[in-house]
Amino acid sequence: MNPTLNRRSFLGNTTLLGAGLAASSVFAVNTPGTSKKIKVALIGCGGRGYGALDNFLEACKILGVEAEVVATGDAFKGHAEGAGKRHGVPAERCFGGYDAYQKVIATPCEYVVMATPPAFRPVHLAAAVEAGKHCFIEKPVAVDPAGVRSMIATGEKAAAKGLGIVAGTQRRHQVTYLRNKAMIDAGAIGQIKGGVVQWNGTVPWVKRRNDGESDASYITRNWVNFTELSGDHIVEQHVHNLDVAVWYLGRPPVAAVGFGGRARRETGNMFDFFSVDYDFGDDIHIHSQCRQLSGAHQHVGEMFIGSEGSCYGGGKVNGKKVEIADIKSDSGDPYVQEHVDLIRSVMAGKPLNEAKQVAESTLVAIMGRISAYTGEFVRWDDLLKNTQSPVYNLACTPSALDFEKGPIKLPAEVPAVPGKA
Ligand SMILES: NC(=O)c1ccc[n+]([C@@H]2O[C@H](COP(=O)([O-])OP(=O)(O)OC[C@H]3O[C@@H](n4cnc5c(N)ncnc54)[C@H](O)[C@@H]3O)[C@@H](O)[C@H]2O)c1
Numbered sequence: 001m002n003p004t005l006n007r008r009s010f011l012g013n014t015t016l017l018g019a020g021l022a023a024s025s026v027f028a029v030n031t032p033g034t035s036k037k038i039k040v041a042l043i044g045c046g047g048r049g050y051g052a053l054d055n056f057l058e059a060c061k062i063l064g065v066e067a068e069v070v071a072t073g074d075a076f077k078g079h080a081e082g083a084g085k086r087h088g089v090p091a092e093r094c095f096g097g098y099d100a101y102q103k104v105i106a107t108p109c110e111y112v113v114m115a116t117p118p119a120f121r122p123v124h125l126a127a128a129v130e131a132g133k134h135c136f137i138e139k140p141v142a143v144d145p146a147g148v149r150s151m152i153a154t155g156e157k158a159a160a161k162g163l164g165i166v167a168g169t170q171r172r173h174q175v176t177y178l179r180n181k182a183m184i185d186a187g188a189i190g191q192i193k194g195g196v197v198q199w200n201g202t203v204p205w206v207k208r209r210n211d212g213e214s215d216a217s218y219i220t221r222n223w224v225n226f227t228e229l230s231g232d233h234i235v236e237q238h239v240h241n242l243d244v245a246v247w248y249l250g251r252p253p254v255a256a257v258g259f260g261g262r263a264r265r266e267t268g269n270m271f272d273f274f275s276v277d278y279d280f281g282d283d284i285h286i287h288s289q290c291r292q293l294s295g296a297h298q299h300v301g302e303m304f305i306g307s308e309g310s311c312y313g314g315g316k317v318n319g320k321k322v323e324i325a326d327i328k329s330d331s332g333d334p335y336v337q338e339h340v341d342l343i344r345s346v347m348a349g350k351p352l353n354e355a356k357q358v359a360e361s362t363l364v365a366i367m368g369r370i371s372a373y374t375g376e377f378v379r380w381d382d383l384l385k386n387t388q389s390p391v392y393n394l395a396c397t398p399s400a401l402d403f404e405k406g407p408i409k410l411p412a413e414v415p416a417v418p419g420k421a
Contacts, residue, residue, distance in 0.1 A: 038343070041071040041109035043101045043124055044116030045083035048138055049074075051335065052113050052168065053083070056136065059339035062330050063347070071107040073100030075116075075220050075403075098216075098403040105131045111343075112136070115168075117223040118231055118362075119143045122150040123400040125165070125355075129158045134346050136339060138168040140239040140362040141355075143231035144396045145383040148363040155355025164351030166342035167358035169243045173341055174334035176314035177244065178327050184248055186322035189306030192249055196287045197241035197302045197313075199233075202294040206267055215410035216403060225268025227369075228396040228411050232270045234260075234372070235365040238290040242368075243361035244302045244313050245278070245286045252360050253278040253286070253367070255379045260372035262415040264293060269415050276368035288368060370394065375418035 038060055042053045053069065060067035069087035074080040077096020084094035095103040101124045105112065112128045114121060115138045122142050128135050135158075142148045158165050171177045184192065207222040223229035230236040246252050258276030265272050273291035280286060302313030309319025330340045345352040363383055370391055371378040382389035398408035 037066040037068045038111060039068055039070045039107075039109045040111040040113060041073070041104045041107060042069065042083055042113045042115070043073045043104050044114060044120075044138075045072050045074040045079040046115065048168075049113065049115035050083060050086075052115050052136060052138060052339075053087070055333075055336045056111070056113055056339045056343075058331070058333075058336045059343055062336070062340055063343055065343070065347075070109050071095065071104045073104035075100065075216075098400075101127060105133060110134060114138060117220070117229040118236065119147070119223075119229045119396065120400045120403075122147040122154070126150060126154045126157075129154050129161065129163055129165075132161060132163065134164040134342065134351065136166050136168070136342055137355075137358070139243075139358055140231055140235045140365065141167065141358050142362050143228065143235060143366070144394055145363065145366060145392060146395050148359045148366065149384065151359035151362070152356050155353055155359065158351075158355060159353050162349075162351060163353075164342050164346040165353050165355045166338050167354045168338065169240060169354075169358055169361065170334035170338050171240060171244055171314065172247060172354070172357075173329075173337040174314055175327055175329045175332075179324065180311055180314060180317055181248055182324040182327065183317055183319070183322055184304075184306070184311060186324050188309060188317055188319040188322045189304070189311050190308030190319070192284065192304050192306050194285050194287075195245065195302065195304035196289065197238070197245050198288075199238040199241055199290040199300050200296070201237065201292060201298050201300065203265065203292045208267070214407065216408050219398075219408070219410055220403075222267055225265065225270055226411065227268075227270055228398060230270070231362070231366060231396075232274075232369050233292050234271075234274045234276070234288075234290050234369050235362060237292075238274075238288065239361055239365045241290075241300070241302050241313070242278075242288060242364045243358070245288075245304075246361050246364055247357075248302075248304060248311075249280055249284070249286075251280065252364055252380055253280045254381075255279045255377060256364075256367045256371045257377050258288075258368045258372040259375070259418060261418075265415075267413060269411055269413055271372065271415055274368060274372050276371060278364070278368070373416035373418065373421045375421070 071093040072080040072084040073095040080094040118140045209218045260271040260274035276288040278286045311317045
């Protein structure tokens with residue numbers, strides 16, 4: 001993506017560093033430090049868990065508050081201990097097992113950073129909110145419609161309790177995207193009429209089954225190849241780009257028709273590629289494309305065509321000259337900024353709550369997957385409102401609670417057959 005703004009675009013006095021992000025501009029720019037240490041805990045100590053916790057601690061530095069990592073939890077105790085050691089967490093507060101989240105939440109942490117595979121997020125967030133914790137939740141936040149509805153309900157509960165929830169859809173905390181959204185809202189490209197969103201990349205990793213390994217251990221290590229834990233890559237990765245479409249258009253789609261298939265995947269039961277037409281109503285369609293195939297063309301981004309111009313997600317805007325408010329970032333890094341925005345909002349007594357928005361974007365991706373797997377036309381209301389719809393109660397198994405209860409059975413390592421699924 002070309003990150004430069006077209007000359008016809010006009011931005012007044014915009015800088016990247018030094019002050020509060022517009023999304024949280026209601027909060028003091030230089031939030032006063034506090035003598036109290038923020039206590040944070042991590043659930044899901046893998047690649048992103050390590051990164052997100054570092055980002056949280058960096059955000060605390062920016063805000064001038066001290067922070068302490070008080071607990072870690074992971075399905076594998078060794079992962080929890082590894083992350084704990086890095087941050088000086090006592091061994092007795094590094095918890096292992098599928099119920100580790102409960103033990104983490106029972107510690108005196110005020111914030112919980114969640115970075116397990118997405119299938120576990122609805123149960124973990126519900127428990128954390130019940131216990132009164134502010135949460136950073138990695139995207140996506142569910143793998144099936146029931147999980148999404150649970151997230152929305154938990155988000156409402158968090159709002160009632162005055163708790164903050166920020167999601168790892170970092171483009172919503174990235175200056176270039178925030179500027180383009182403001183420019184679109186100010187009429188720079190007229191009304192969005194259509195567009196294309198893409199995540200065309202490769203399989204993140206393949207983990208082979210070890211001799212004698214349990215089903216639970218194998219699927220947990222190889223989760224990026226199983227729909228039941230990841231939601232498939234249209235949910236797990238492409239949610240970022242679908243989220244931008246929903247955000248820029250200001251509403252979710254009304255229906256989806258998609259297709260996909262599998263050519264080369266070596267393990268698990270996911271598709272290699274998806275192509276989905278999302279109908280946003282009013283004759284507005286967004287084409288979504290995603291694939292995980294090494295050796296093929298790769299591109300990640302978004303493009304929107306308006307009645308009076310066009311816009312690349314966080315890049316070039318071709319359109320009318322418009323004036324927008326100054327949009328700044330404390331860190332210039334959206335992965336850090338999302339934590340700055342969360343903590344600052346909580347400190348200001350006006351907690352951000354992104355549960356519904358990330359749940360809806362997750363559902364958009366799930367809607368595309370269901371259409372591609374089944375070959376059916378899928379309506380938004382079939383997933384959220386129409387309890388008689390065959391897809392309303394669709395639930396992936398084994399579920400998060402199945403993992404806690406005992407041995408699980410590995411789903412068949414075959415993909416869905418459209419028209420027959
Ligand atoms: N925002 C982003 O740009 C971004 C980037 C990468 C990953 N992610 C998201 O972060 C999440 C984690 O991804 P990752 O790449 O770190 O994966 P990972 O496999 O590296 O880490 C996941 C960790 O969670 C642990 N885990 C699995 N099930 C658990 C359970 N029930 N309870 C506790 N721990 C459990 C695993 O053992 C592992 O240590 C995913 O939702 C992913 O989509 C977001």
